[in-house]
Amino acid sequence: MPITLPAGNSERENGGTSSSDTSSGWSHRRGADTWCLTRDHSERSGARTVTCPNTNRNSLDRRTFLKTTGAVTAGAALYPYLGCVPRDGSMSEAMAAAEAGWSVRPFGLTQVSLGDGLFQQKRDRMLNYARNYGSDTDIFAGPDRLLSIFRANAGLDTKGAEPVGSWENATGYLRGHYAGHFMSMLAQAYAGTGDEVYKQKLDYMIEALAECQAALAAAAKLPTPREAGRHGSALRLSGSPIGLAEHVSLPQGIMDGLGDFTIATWIKPALYDPEALSDRRGDPLSITNQSAVYSFGSPNPDYSEAPLAHMYFTVRASNENPVPRFAITTSGRDGEQILDGAEALPMDEWTHIAVTRSGNTGTLYINGVPVATNPGMTLGPTDLGAMAASWIGRHQFPQRNVSYLNASVDEFQIFSRALDGEEVGSLTDSAEGTVGGGDVAWYRFDEADGPTAVDSSGQGRDATVIAPTDGRRHPGFISAYPETQFMRLEEFATYGGSQGIWAPYYTLHKIMAGLIDAHVHTGNQQALDVLTGIGDWVHGRLAPLQQEQLDRMWNIYIAGEYGGVNESLAYLHALRPDQPEYVEAAKRFVNTNVYAPTVANEDILDGRHANQHIPQFTGYLRTYEQGHEEDFLLAARNFWDMIVPHRIYSHGGVGVGEMLRERDVIAGFLFEDRNHAETCPLYNMLKLSRNLFFHEPDPKYMNYYELGLFNQMVASRRDTDSADSPEVTYFVPVQPGQPRSYGNVGTCCGGTGMENHTKYQDSIYFRSVDDTTLYVNLYIPSTLNWSDKGFTITQQTQYPEEGTATLTIDGDGTLDIKLRVPEWVRKGYSVGLNGEPQEIEAVPGTYLSLNRRWSSGDTIEIAMPFSFRVERAIDDPSVQSLYYGPTLLAVQAEPVGDDLASGLINVSLYRHMKLDGDLAPAMTPADKPLHFLAGGLSLA
Known part of the structure; x- marks a missing residue:
């Protein structure tokens, strides 16, 4: 009887600190090390200390903050009556709205306390991390490390704190997510223990985030400045959405119907200065092949490929040929009709460029001198059809490597005819030359500042400067990085390499979830205020987008991962029931590519990233609760049934590496990857299970909950105290002989791990x-x-x-x-x-x-007397796992092979089996609880 060997492995991308342990039994789950116990819960009162933070506080001083929060301790007994504080577990209007359609509801974390035992031991080890991370004497040292990246992004003092590290570093594209999880941990810790230190840390973090949000909002109201230009003033394009100006949006159809034309402008390419902006790793990008001086066209209707019909001018034709290029095409890259310069444009110098088309002849001028001619330029703007998107300083969709123009631009002119050589040359002597300026459009950028580029042609075609400081973006934005990633996602930038994107809405969800937990579990009103601003920002950003564009975004591997942001938005609507825009924003996160087949009960999950999709369905369930659209409930129910039991390992985990694989293939994937059962997907599967149970109290949901909780989840926390690391797993592998590794500071599983072990009492x-x-x-x-x-x-x-x-x-x-x-x-x-x-x-x-x-x-x-039993893999009955009651037993042994034929241990227990199937006669109890000897093997 082959027996699988569930074990563990190191975390993804070397995230955080880690330590390995090759044994894989209950010795890890039992907590054999010295225990770190908090005060006896039976002696504490049920009262809570509650603070309604002053949202108008100008600056956050830590000593003053401590005095302020401590001052309300005497009023703790008033907790249930404070108007600003919803009672944990009741939540008044919010819970009433959220519970619409529920048959069952949970108790609040304050209402259930853990007694002595395994779960309290694991919880207390995580409480030690929550209390002492950063310093065991300065309670705000840890929060300051988490906040440093937010403060840096908002241009505020980082108080000398270094970022957490790993993925939560100064330039990492997922930075900010760990802080959200940390807030959730603190909120749960306070709700479960009543220890004021957790609330003080949490209130401090929320006030700091509110300051960051206010600073970003203030910056967004500043007018976009101008600088000295070639003639008068010029517009500085920063090469990034986080600088002074990112690009200029021209009126739609500005060149429609033109055959002959001239486009002329001054440009001064900037030297790359990584110190100038906060995201030194990716913004601004240096001059690249995608840096367009201007671009005219429309994105493809399916948003999947570059437009077939467009024209553009780029500062670099290619890496091999880094010269300026003009191109026009109606059939994609292969059909481009081009004009290439003779040499690269000089950096940090003004250069005049002009492109003319007369009949079928195109000419490129540099500083008034013709440098390229194409007598076969049969295409003109009129051949491109309606041009919905016309820009100075950015390229057309899709920007897989998003690159904005890092340069200054002045005297941008469009003419309805081809200027001759003398006329082009005159534009280098004066702004209007001998022709009086562009007759289609003429942008001199001589305004004092602001988002409008005035058209001096007399045609009234004013353009719009797009910038973080344009005063039009919603002020609710808050993240540890600029809005860059969100913009790039809308243009389908992909995860990996130098794309400058990871999973922006995933990170935002963790921040939102931390704020929700702070409000729900501790009554922090300021958390709800910050959350509301984020909700407004998300709604404002996504409301104008078409569903086809959203579907493309959410279907991108990793970059389109949004966690359960739809869950948070639906919850926000429950908290703010008079504002329907939040549930409408939640619906913007419908991932049609997976949602529609799941509603139809069509399993298309093979090859999907597990943690990208599982939390989406909890979000759909929450969205159902706010509007009773039955398909949302149906999707969640069908999805769960596609996972359990069809993709579940014997310890309750799911996934090969981080991926969902073929339905009903378990043994077949044991040796495909050394890593199985990422911890984050289990966190989300348990959440989905309990939320489905609220609607339909089917025992199958809690039977699965017990399997995952008692076998993978509780084993994911190492039995040691640490103030430096959450000491949790990334994977809990099932490939025989593979060890678990612990650590994960700053990673996704480090984040969910902090939450997992501070809310055991919730179900x-x-x-x-x-x-x-x-x-x-x-x-x-x-x-x-x-x-x-x-x-x-x-x-x-x-x-x-x-x-x-x-x-x-x-x-x-x-x-x-x-x-x-x-x-x-x-x-x-x-x-x-x-x-x-x-x-x-x-x-x-x-x-x-x-x-x-x-x-x-x-x-x-x-x-309920325990017995030994075996359970067979769903695809291979010869591959079996051994349990004692609820507990999966692992063979403690080194690897014996590297494939399914050689890598399992063959054990025969049937000669000991009684007629009732009891395998107890084959087992000899060892010297520790839940440790046994059988056939010369150690099981635990």
Whole structure:
């Protein structure tokens, strides 16, 4: 009987610090090291210290901040009555809206406390990181490191703090995501413990983010300046969307219908200065082959390829031929009719360029001298059709390597005829030359400042300067990098290389989620204010885009990954129900390429990036709750069924590397990659499972939840204390013999890992929406304080070491208590009431009901004896995994081969099997809980 060996591996792209451990059993999950325990939760009061931060505070001084937050401690008992603070677990209007269509709802993190045991130990190790990261004496040292990249982007003082590192570095294209997760961790830590230090850190971060948001908004209101030009003033194009001006948008159809023409302008290419702007790694780009002085045309309707019909002037024809080039085509690159200069344009010097077409002859002039002629230029602007996009300083769609012109431009003129050589030469002597300036358009850039480039031709064709300081972008933007990435995504830039993009909306989602958690779990009103600004910005940015363009964006590998930003926007609408634009913005994130087939129950997931798509469906579910469009619910339900069990490993994880693979192929992919089961997808699968359960309390969702939580998730946190690293896994591989690695500072799994281990209590208990039923979903030592129902319920258990649990009731009243009967049960599930055995029918994989009037002191005694069992891979029954109760047992051994035929350990246990299938006679208990010996092998 071959047995798979679930283990772990190093994190992606060497992110963060890591340490490896080649053993793979429950010794990791048991916490054999010294435990770091916080104060006894049973002794703390249920009150909370709450601050309503002053959103008008001009500057954030840390000592003043501490005094301010400490001053409200005396008012902690007023928490449920503070108008600015929604009660955790209730959330008034927000929860009422979010729960539309729910059958079941959760308890707040404040209402459930963990008891002594495995989960509290894992949680407390992460609390140690939350408390001490950065410094064990300066509580704001860690937050300052996380905030440094936001402050730098906003032009504010970074307080001398160094960025976190790894992906969260000064120039990384995913920077900012880890800070969002950190805020969620702090909010959950405060809700679960009441320890004020977590709230002080969190409030400090939110106030700093509000300052960054305000600074970016103030900069956006500044007028776009001009500089000294060749004649009068000129416009400086920064080569990037984060400089003074990125490009000029010309009136639509400005050259439609022209046959002969002249375009003339002065240009001064700039020297590349990486110190000038905040993103030194990618902005501004130096002069490249895609740097266009001007470009006229329209994007393809499907937004997938460069336009077939367009004309442009670029400063570099190619790397091999770095000379200026004019080109016009109606059939793509292969059909270009070109004019190439004789030598490269000089840098940091004014050069006059002009292109004329007379009949079928095109001519290129440099400083009034003809340098190239093409007598076969049969195409003119009239042949290009309607030109929807005409620009100075940027190229046409798609900008796979987005490049704006890094240069100064002056006296841009368009004529409706071909000037002769003398006329072109006269333009180098004076702005108007002997011809009086362009008769189609003439942009002198002599305005004092601002977003309008006045047309001096008399035709009234004013152009628009596009820049962060144009005063027209919504002021709600906040990120640790400029808006560059969002712009590039709209032009289909792809992830990797020098594209200058990773996953901008993914990062934004983590920030939004952190703000939501801060508001929900700690009552921070300023978090909601910052979040609202972001929501306004997202809506304003995406509302004008066509669905075809959005579909192209969201379908791009990694770059189009947006996490669950649709979930956050739908939640924002629940918090702001009078503002429908937020749920409309959530709908802008429908990824039709995956959404439509999933609604139709067509499985097209093979080859899709797991963590790019799983959270989208939780977002669809949240969007359903805000409008009851049934397809959103159907999509989430169908997607879950495509994953479980068809793509799930024996520990609950999913994915080969980071990818979803072919349906019903598990054993077949064991040796395709050393890395399996990225931790982020499990984080999102558990979230999707619990949210589906709220709508449809099908036991399958919580049965899967237990599998993933008790096997992959709890094992993803290393049993050591660290103030420098979250000490979590990136992958938990299932290829036999592959080790797990821990660390992941700054990575995606480091971020979700911080959250995973500070919210274990969120799914132990649920309640029906009418509060008549309590669901006991998980067997974890814990206490439920259901104060509005008048019950406190304490669960005592050694699960998963032992298959027993006792629930003790404090309170009086009628309540239907539903106990989950795990689907792995083989030796029965018995229930006693106050010591008396009950006649019940317990079906594995369902809930059983105890509906009665309860009194204080009542106890429910649960026994579910563990047994050994094997489960077969869905595609190869000879590949099997061994479990003891809920726990997957791994063989602790070195690799034995590198393919399916040689890489599994052949073990025969059947000679020990009883008629009832019990494998216990083959197992010898070892010296640690959940450690066994079988056939000379160590299992744990």
